[in-house]
Amino acid sequence: MTRLPQTLLINPTITSRSSARFPLSLLHLAAALDQSGNSTIIDGNVDRDVIGATMHAMEQNAFDAVGISVMGGPQIAPSIDVSKAIRERYPAIPIIWGGYFPTLYTDTALVAPYVDYAIRGQAEESLPELIAALTGPAVPDLAKIGSLSWKHDGVVMHNPNRRFTLGDSGLVLPYDKLGDPRRYLARTFLGRRTVAHQAAIGCRFRCTFCGVAAMFGGTTVLPAVARLERDLRYLKYELGADSVQFFDHNFFDREQDMIPLLEVMAKLEMPWWCYARSDALLGLSESTWKLVRKSRLRMAYIGAESPSGQMLKEIRKGTRPDQTLEVAELCRRNGVIPEMSFMVAPPENTEEETELTFEFIRDLKRINPESEIIVYIYTPLPESSKHEKDRNKRPGMALLDLNGEPVVFPKTPEEWMEPRWVDYACHADAPWLTDKLRRRILDFVTVLRCRFPTVQDLRSPPWTKRSLSAMASWRYRQRRYDRPWELNLANRLVRLRMPQVSGL
Ligand code: B12
CATH class of the missing domain: 3.40.50.2300 (Response regulator)
Known part of the structure; x- marks a missing residue:
């Protein structure tokens, strides 16, 4: 044999x-x-x-x-x-x-x-x-x-790239290989037993900063309706999951293709979280939104990135700042929390862009106070890491460090292990950031997350969140972000969850 x-x-x-x-x-x-x-x-x-x-x-x-x-x-x-x-x-x-x-x-x-x-x-x-x-x-x-x-x-x-496929063996994934798969179900704000699942793969957009575009080169493949239904039924009825976090690269695609998938989810009624784009959500008709509500979408992670239309164009985001504000309002009306991520401190106009982003976040919070905000440092991908279709097509400006020297990316896995490069990969620091700006960003984020504690934090009791919010409100109101020592102290005791670290 x-x-x-x-x-x-x-x-x-x-x-x-x-x-x-x-x-x-x-x-x-x-x-x-x-x-x-x-x-x-x-x-x-x-x-x-x-x-x-x-x-x-x-x-x-x-x-x-x-x-x-x-x-x-x-x-x-x-x-x-x-x-x-x-x-x-x-x-x-x-x-x-x-x-x-x-x-x-x-x-x-x-x-x-x-x-x-x-x-x-x-x-x-x-x-x-x-x-x-x-x-x-x-x-x-x-x-x-x-x-x-x-x-x-x-x-x-x-060797040449191969095309993407979403083959279906007709079977669910071999979860049993992980021992008891139920130990992967977690208590989250979505439910008591939230499961992670991927339905579609890829993303048809080609944002220059995004690892997904570098991986898929602007291609997306949706799952067959029967496959989604089979997988979700297994997760719900066999494993006992009560809610889903979709790890799809971008969940909402063309409306007519999404309707049958949303119908499956409306049938199963498991609260869910996904990645989405403001333009796709704004383009849904009222009847599809009815379906979205029925399917119990709780939160959509939307890459807002920047308040600057010019920067959004440069990074090929394909959405506008007014759409970010509009979708925050649309989500509010439909009971969906928008989780908006921003990239501050870009290599050009570093301070100015950062301050504009802070103001834009305040506008968003006024429109929809429930919006969750994630602040990342903009750390562009090196040109060589982009998808071959996009390489050297739109080379961004040369990246310079604080001494005006070109940023040289690591050449070995060991170099990528250095804390400064781990931070770069995590969008937590960049070689062009001054200590002063780094401090300012940290302080802004501290005041913001204390003023509006995330609903994703299940650890801290509601009263601690209310107290933190009250403590932070004068600073937030008066834009006194600098050195919020009392919030840092309180935070050390409460340890509020930070979605940019513990989220996706
Ligand atoms: C789940 C997830 C995580 C999990 C970890 C998952 C794990 N390994 O256990 C957590 C939450 C911990 C995580 C953390 C981070 N993540 Co993450 N994460 C994801 C997410 C949402 C899903 C990944 C996934 O499961 N996909 C489904 C599977 C089927 O696809 P896949 O992983 O791509 O696998 C396929 C191929 O890659 C390949 N493949 C994968 N492994 C292997 C192994 C072998 C041997 C082979 C041959 C092939 C192969 O084949 C697979 C099947 O086709 C993706 C976004 C997305 N939607 O994909 C981001 C994503 C991968 N994360 C990303 C990043 C940057 C991070 C962070 C490092 C930074 C950050 N701030 O987000 C953090 C670390 C945070 C911290 N401070 O500690 C980026 C990567 C982009 C990049 N430039 O490298 C992504 C794409 C998000 C994004 N759009 O920016 N992440």
């Missing part, structure tokens, strides 16, 4: 155990691999000793390859650690990196001696093909595998 290929898939730790959600990337890959082999998943968000768990799994099983999911930011260090540990103990086992980091920084990932292959973008087809090639009897013909990057005599080869 021929032996089926065995693959070990690892999601290195990126978040706390209580914030762990289904590692969807690995579940999708496991479903694809299991059609012609076997796979095992280690989820570092639940199994905190990833290296120990990996070594244990490798002692028990003769794996043919290990696949590691790597996102830029805090997941880089544990990805390096586990890759090095595997290389040291099992030097012959191929190590494959996939996910956002190797897709955006392919050459950087492959510089590492502990990364043999990188698969760019979606890998449901490429990964099983690679595993088959590595375990087959013939000398592997790697050049044929779409979206694969590999090393040939020390030179990095990039």
Whole structure:
């Protein structure tokens, strides 16, 4: 009997155990691999000793390859650690990196001696093909595998991108591979047992700052209605989920295509959260909004980005600031909380743009006080990390640090581990930020989040939120954001949740 290929898939730790959600990337890959082999998943968000768990799994099983999911930011260090540990103990086992980091920084990932292959973008087809090639009897013909990057005599080869698909095996994802999948259901503001799910993939927009555009190059594929219904029914009736957080890159697509999907969700009535765009929501007809209300959409994460129409044009956002304000009002009328994210401190007009954004946020809060606000630092992607269709088409201005020197992006995974680059990847800091502006942004965010505590915080009792809000109100009213020492002190005791860190 021929032996089926065995693959070990690892999601290195990126978040706390209580914030762990289904590692969807690995579940999708496991479903694809299991059609012609076997796979095992280690989820570092639940199994905190990833290296120990990996070594244990490798002692028990003769794996043919290990696949590691790597996102830029805090997941880089544990990805390096586990890759090095595997290389040291099992030097012959191929190590494959996939996910956002190797897709955006392919050459950087492959510089590492502990990364043999990188698969760019979606890998449901490429990964099983690679595993088959590595375990087959013939000398592997790697050049044929779409979206694969590999090393040939020390030179990095990039095979052409493959098209995106949303195949349907007719089965739900192999959740049982995670042990008891119910431990991934979490209490959130949406419900007592919120589940993470991805229905569609990709995004048809090509915003220059967004990792999703770099990954999908402006393509989107919606799920078949039957598939969505089958998946949600399983999650609701088999696993007991009562609410859903959609990890779709952008949930609302063309209205006529969304109606049948919304009808399924209206039938299942599970409160939900998703990514959306202001233009798409503003374009929905009244009858579709009725369906949206029936389906119990609770919150929509909308990239507002900037109050400047000019900047929105430059980053190819495709929406306008007036639409941001309008959608805040529309959401209010429909009982949906808009979660608006902004990018402050851009490399040009850094201070001016930041102050304008603060004022714009105040306008938004006036229109819809329930709007949740997330403030990120604008950290553009390096040109080389953009999708090949967009590279060098609209090169942004040269990025300069505080000394006027060009910003040089890391060339190795180890450099991306440095705290300043982890902050860059997390949109938390940039080389052109002065201490004064960094402080000012932090102070503004402190006053804002105390004045309007997030509904996503279930930890702090309502009275503490009310007290914080009362304490912060004079500062907010009078725009006295600077050095809010009393709020910082109170916050240390209350520890309000910060969606920009613990959210998505
Ligand atoms: C869930 C999620 C998280 C989870 C972690 C998930 C995990 N690994 O356990 C949490 C909440 C912790 C998280 C954190 C962060 N995230 Co996040 N996250 C997401 C989200 C919403 C969904 C990812 C997902 O599950 N997708 C579904 C699966 C099926 O798709 P996938 O992951 O892309 O996997 C496919 C391919 O990538 C590939 N693949 C993936 N892994 C592997 C492994 C192998 C071996 C292979 C071959 C292929 C492969 O194949 C998969 C199947 O096709 C995405 C946005 C989105 N909608 O995708 C952002 C996203 C990935 N996050 C992003 C970022 C930047 C972050 C942060 C680092 C920063 C931030 N401020 O948001 C933070 C860290 C915060 C902090 N301070 O600690 C960016 C990445 C962009 C970039 N420039 O790198 C995204 C795209 C959001 C965005 N639009 O900016 N995130």
